[in-house]
Amino acid sequence: EPEVTQTPSHQVTQMGQEVILRCVPISNHLYFYWYRQILGQKVEFLVSFYNNEISEKSEIFDDQFSVERPDGSNFTLKIRSTKLEDSAMYFCASSSDRGLGEQFFGPGTRLTVL
């Protein structure tokens, strides 16, 4: 069964460093998303991406964040200068349809900023 994969499963970084979280969405999907879940809190939307551009972003997704689809398979989230409060589980999701399409989630990358 097709699935969304994410690497690495756990990333530890020093405050101020740049990190890139990688995702491989399901191959025929067209809509891509990043969400995050701070420990003990709810899952929060960060950004959605379609047709090689951001289609929607939340207030969390500030200038420190960027997304890219560098090739036909990968979808990345970059945090330019990490802060302690960026420590969270980051989930990638993809869907084939907007609105009615189920968003399939990856297993997540746990980011720890020290």
Place this chain on the structure above:
Amino acid sequence: AQSVTQLGSHVSVSEGALVLLRCNYSSSVPPYLFWYVQYPNQGLQLLLKYTSAATLVKGINGFEAEFKKSETSFHLTKPSAHMSDAAEYFCAVEETSGSRLTFGEGTQLTVNP
């Protein structure tokens, strides 16, 4: 903006007992509604979704949910809990014109033998 409220951050039931997890949403128009389950150290898996067809939605693993517009609710139920149902459950809403999912706080379900 959409919001979702899940009443009860922790629910504990005995094996074989009814599971009822509550979800209320705020929306001026009927949204699309979802229940996701998260097992430890795993991603989110869709249990079921409501997309304005039948108000009673059946999902995987014996779960179902009923959309009640008058109560702005979408509670999740299962007639008989199994040990393997222990997980965190998230209710989510998707705006009809948007693509983001707005999640509730989550409910941790514990199933006691």
